[in-house]
Amino acid sequence: DVVMTQSPLSLSVTLGQPASISCRSSQSLVFSDGNSYLNWFQQRPGQSPRRLLYKASTRDSGVPDRFSGSGSGTDFTLKISGVEAEDVGVYYCMQATHWPPVTFGQGTRLEIK
Amino acid sequence: QVQLQESGPGLVKPSQTLSLTCTVSSGSISSGDYCWSWIRQHPGMGLEWIGFSYHSGSTSYNPSLKSRVTISVDTSKNQFSLKLNSVTAADTAIYYCTGGSSGSKVEYWGRGTQVTVSS
Numbered sequence: 421d422v423v424m425t426q427s428p429l430s431l432s433v434t435l436g437q438p439a440s441i442s443c444r445s446s447q448s449l450v451f452s453d454g455n456s457y458l459n460w461f462q463q464r465p466g467q468s469p470r471r472l473l474y475k476a477s478t479r480d481s482g483v484p485d486r487f488s489g490s491g492s493g494t495d496f497t498l499k500i501s502g503v504e505a506e507d508v509g510v511y512y513c514m515q516a517t518h519w520p521p522v523t524f525g526q527g528t529r530l531e532i533k
Numbered sequence: 534q535v536q537l538q539e540s541g542p543g544l545v546k547p548s549q550t551l552s553l554t555c556t557v558s559s560g561s562i563s564s565g566d567y568c569w570s571w572i573r574q575h576p577g578m579g580l581e582w583i584g585f586s587y588h589s590g591s592t593s594y595n596p597s598l599k600s601r602v603t604i605s606v607d608t609s610k611n612q613f614s615l616k617l618n619s620v621t622a623a624d625t626a627i628y629y630c631t632g633g634s635s636g637s638k639v640e641y642w643g644r645g646t647q648v649t650v651s652s
Contacts, residue, residue, distance in 0.1 A: 421596075455636060457636055457638070459639060461580075468643065468645050469642055470642070471637075471639065474636075475636070512579065514639065516638035519593060519638070520582075520584070520595055521595040521596060522595075522638055524580040524581070526579050
C-alpha cells in the first residue's frame with residue numbers, strides 16, 4: 421500500500437496569515453498518463469469532506485483561489501494564502517494512482533490562533 | 534452537480550451484514566468513466582477507502598476488507614450499494630458514498646450515515 425504522510429498534524433494560524441500542509445507518499449504518484457492523482461479534501465466540523473484540488477494542483481469549481489496545490493513525485497503541498505475563519509477543519513490528502521487501495525493521509529487539523 | 538444520498542439501517546448486530554444504498558441524483562450513474570466508492574470514517578478518526586465499482590460492474594476493494602465486501606451498481610435505479618458481512622464493533626463508523634472520475638476516483642460526497650454495530 422502507498423503510505424501518505426501529512427505534516428504537521430495540527431496547525432494553529434492567525435487570521436489572514438498563510439498556512440501550508442505537506443503530504444508525502446511512499447511511492448511516486450506519477451501515473452502512466454503523466455498525471456499525479458493526488459487530491460486534497462477539506463472536512464469542516466460536522467460535515468462530509470469536500471474536494472478542493474485534484475491532480476495535485478487543479479482547483480475544483482467554487483474553491484477560493486487562496487487555496488493552491490503544488491508538488492510532484494512524492495512531495496506535495498497545500499497552501500492557503502490567507503486563512504479565513506471558514507477554513508477551520510481537517511485537511512486530507514488522498515492518492516488514487518496506485519490502487520487498490522486508494523489511501524489517505526492522517527489528516528491535518530487547522531485551527532485559528 | 535451530482536448529488537449523493539446514503540440510506541440504510543443505523544444499527545446492525547454483530548456477525549450480521551451491513552447493507553447501505555447510495556442514490557445518485559442530478560446525474561446518471563452510467564455516465565462517462567465515473568467510479569462509485571464507499572469510504573468510512575471511524576469515530577474521531579481519518580478516512581478509509583472501502584472500494585469502488587464502475588457502472589459496468591467492474592470493482593476494486595481494499596485488501597483489508599475484501600473478504601467481507603461487495604459493492605454493486607443498479608443502473609435502473611441510479612443507485613449503488615455496499616454490503617459488509619460478519620460485522621464487529623470495529624465496523625462502527627460514518628459511511629460515505631462518493632463518486633468521481635476514473636482518474637481522481639473521489640469528487641462528490643454524500644452526507645454520510647452513521648452505522649453502529651451493537652447487540
